[in-house]
Amino acid sequence: MHHYADKLSFSATKVTPSFYYEPETKALDISGQSYPEDAAAFYEPVCAHLHELFEKTKDNFTLRLMLDYFNTSSGKYLQRILQMLEKESQAGRGVKVFWYYDQKDPDQQENGLELCHGLSLNFELIGVDR
């Protein structure tokens, strides 16, 4: 669905992360920092597009998160996205989530653990060298 490659792909700003949806591999990459003043204004449309994508396709889905920093408000929306994925996964869709963190930064690892906490998701933490 190339249509969603447009809707779910945009570059980062100082306070919002970049989104990149790869239609061939059905993978969404979110990377950067996230601390917009109005997290709802940024994440609501993204959630709507994801919801639409899930309604229209039955494909497997991969989410790769590479977030250096996100504030609590953004965290709430990331959680919401993960809950959406959990629901999809329970409905039979193949869903994989990868959390990339700097091996030298235990906070970033902890953020990943906090995000996936309590969710039944194929969630993998991958430590990388920066």
Next chain:
Amino acid sequence: MMFAAGEYEILMRTLEHRFRFLLFLFLLITFFLFVQAATTLYFNNRVKTKSLGMMDVYLPAISAVGYLQSNVLGYHAANLEGIFAQSSEEMAKKEAEAEARLMGVQADMQNLKKLAHEADLTLLFIVFEDSLQNYKSVMNRVKSLLRSDRVMEAFQTYDQESLVGYQNLITSLAEIRGRLAELSGEAARTTTGTLDQAQVFVLITSAAAVVLALLTLGGVGVGRDINQIVLKIQESEAALAEKNQQITSSIQYAQRIQKTVLRPLLSSIGAESGAWAFNRPRDIVSGDFYWSGQHHGCTMIAVVDCTGHGVPGAFMSLLGHLTLEEVLIMSAQPDPGEMLNLFHARISAILQQEEPDSIQDGMDVILCIYEPKSGVLRFAGARRPLYYWTSEAGVQEIKGDRDSVGGEVSRPRKFTTHEVKVEPGMSFYLSSDGLADQPGAGDRRLTSAGLKKLLSEVAPLPWPQQRDKFAQSLADFCGSTAQRDDLCLVAWQPVAPVAKIA
């Protein structure tokens, strides 16, 4: 006058379109000018070249006509002298002279014929040739009459015809000269005038084009628009400044409310235990707050980090503060885990978080309850750890649970209560997440490890110096980097029970 949201944008876009249109038209006009000027110059140059070329024809032609005329005169004079000659000898001499002059006339005519063709004088030359033939035949008739001694007839013919023939000759020559003078004058005017004319043409055209462009595009109108826009921007800048001032004042007043509600908190700890708080809101009012209370003979301290900062954060902080008070009253046992469970239930109920599409805001909390009797400090953390310091072990960290208070209601909360035995000299540090996340030079976060290192430098210091040292070290770390979130740290040194001497 004020701008509604988006009106600036529309105005600026309109302006941009106008400028783009102006630019396009300017280019079009410039191109038109260029083509015009180039064509004119090319055309003028051709005319000039042609005129200069023609001068090469006219000037020799004029002098050739001069020679022709003098030869015609000489020819006529010789003829006359021959006619009126006293002797046949003289007559023959003059006839030879006339013959020579006629040869000259014919040679001149031969020269002129080429030029006459190029100068478009052929018709005039035909007229001249006819007149010459006419004159010659008259003269021949006169001469033959003289030879046959019909003198009277000869003079009659001369009187009646040869003078007319001569007049015709001279007239047609004058016509040729006049025409040549006319043509050469024109050519001369053209050659000297062409460049000036071209320049004047280009100048006039460009001036006309500029005026045309200004008038067509309503340049005056755009200027007026710009003035109006500048005026409007100035007006709305002033209005914005005023609005900003109003909002700031209003938030500053809100800060007083927040401070009033939060101020007495540390005083309730009790004078005998040391405590200090570092509370630095990012935007006047804060989403972070500290809370303390006494209950069942226990001292309680909490640091709460609400989702968001600024005004929405401050709303949440007041809600959190009041709810904590409520939770305190509702709690039968001073158990921090149980209290956080209750805290979560109340917050999610107040924010109606069971409803779909409700706001998912919540709070990260670290809550400590100290029982002086037993010297045991119990605590529970909602996504916040507890740091404590002893001179032997330095800064230690006990992690809290990964759930927050409020938000995400699908899971029931079961916060863990941890216990720490308080030793004399032990100090505890409760913080919001803003500290570890605060970026410094190179946008590198302080991190939890960095915060622990900072605390390990602060904690050994005498109690009254700790706060200043902490503030200074944090400022050093931040450098010129702006504060990203609200920052809150509470340091607490509960009074450890004194071992009773039996």
